[in-house]
Amino acid sequence: MAQRTQRTRKSRTDALSRERIVEAAVELLDADGEGGLTFRALTERLATGPGAIYWHVRNKDEMLGAATDAVVAAALDIEPAEPPASPQDEIRAVALGLFDAIDWHPWLATQLATQLSRSPWSSVTPRIIESIGQQVRALGVPKGSWFTASSALMHYILGAAGQNSANGRVLGAGVDRSEFLDSVSTAWEKLDPDDYPFTRAVADQLREHDDREQFLAGIALILTGITTAYPPA
Structure with a gap:
């Protein structure tokens, strides 16, 4: 009887994989933000008991980290170009992948900032820095400046993408972007000229x-600065 119970419990945990739990967590985060991600909500969405989820994920912090890593991994899963792209093109592809991911998942910018600050040893930070750093090295940047150049790109990408996402959340779905920008521009034009x-x-x-064009223009400016400061040998 004990063996049968053990086999049944194992089959349930196998059927409910960690990947499926993380996928459901991302869906909840996209729909309701961090506040909507609870183990109760997960059990309802997955039609299972909390024990099956705790078998794979210990707590909410681990769940948020796993969801963040899954989204970032998908964003950086870039098909290699034929013929091979230049390092600049690869960096632009990485940048746009992260830009779009942060735009599509409103909770991601906050979680990335949290991951980079609180647990830079977890998989998220190395995943991002590796995807950028390999291309910085390919540009011919000397080893002593790899971290500086990669960090400059990473902070710009995450900062600009995060701000763009925040702008969208503040405006809300019912606000017309063109009308909003026009009103801001008009207000700026009326400022004191002195x-x-x-x-x-x-x-x-x-x-x-x-x-997006402005975001890529910023990437181009940074890349120009890097290649000017460290011209290829």
């Missing part, structure tokens, strides 16, 4: 800008 000459001068550029 106190805010530059802000007034770029007001029209704010009105017309595209978020």
Whole structure:
């Protein structure tokens, strides 16, 4: 009888894989944010008991880390180009993968900041820094500057993508982006010309800008700085 109970318990935990639990966690996070991710909600979504989930994941922090890592891994799973792309192209692909992931998953930016600060030894930070750092090395940057150049790219990518995602959340689904930018640009144009000459001068550029194009332009500026400071041998 004991052997049968043990086999039944093992078959249930095998059927409910860690990957399926993490997938369900991502779905809950996308729908309701961090507050919506509870073990009770997971058991309801997966039609199982809490014990089966605790078999794979010990607590909510571990669940959030696993969900973050799964989304980042998918974002960085980039098909190799034919012919092989340049390091600059690879970095742009990594950057856009993370930009889109943060845009699609509103909770991700906060979790990435948490992971980078609290547990940089976990899989998320090395996964990101490796995907960028290999291309920085391929650019011919000297070894003593690998970390600096990679960190500059990583912080820009995560910061700019996170800000873009935050802008979308603040505006909400019912706000027209073009109308909002037009109102901000108009307000900037009315600022005191003596106190805010530059802000007034770029007001029209704010009105017309595209978020993805601006993001990639920032990547291009950083790459230009890196290749200028460390020209290939």
